[in-house]
Amino acid sequence: MSSKAYLDHLASVPLFSSCTRRELDKIARAADELARTSSSSAAAEAAQAFDGTVRIGEAMVAAAAAQQWLEAGERIKEFQAASKALTERLEAVRRGETEAVHSLLEAAERTVSRRAIAFAAGILVAVLLGAALGWRLRQRLVVPIGSLVRVAKRIAEGLWVTIFPEG
DSSP states (O other), X not given: OOHXXXXXXXXXXXXXXXXXXXXXXXXXXXXXXXXXXXXXXXXXXXXXXXXXXXXXXXHHHHHXXXXXXXXXXXXXXXXXXXXXXXXXXXXXXXXXXXXXXXXHHHHHHHHHHHHHHHHHHHHHHHHHHHHHHHXXXXXXXXXXXXXXXXXXXXXXXXXXXXXXXXX
8 A cells, every 4th residue: 555545545434534644654654664563573572472383283293193192291281381482472462562553643643632632622713703803893883873873862852952052
């Protein structure tokens, strides 16, 4: 999958849908690092342990097939020990992968959280600007119109003199 296609795929995930290309690129690089780290260390050791366990199992089956019971009994003990070691290694891989995924998800949550805070701040600024503009419009339009209404009422009551003094 090309880099652009991978970033497009990440952008389609609801958790990352509001992220910028730059943030998606950071997430993609972290995921690549996670894949490289896990495949090169614990997973490789687990794969070797699996191969060793399979070889011991094959030797156990061959000894049993040849009716070499003492040999088969020894191979069973080796197989049990190798299986236990393999299980422990696989559990270590699972724990490592889980921790890495949790770390990646925490980084993504922090990114989403920062974006949510920035969005909320933008909304707050927009509301404050709207209130300031509303107040300014009130001062420039409504207050003078109110004064005109008061003058019109006085004229209607016949109070010319107090509004427009003679002279």
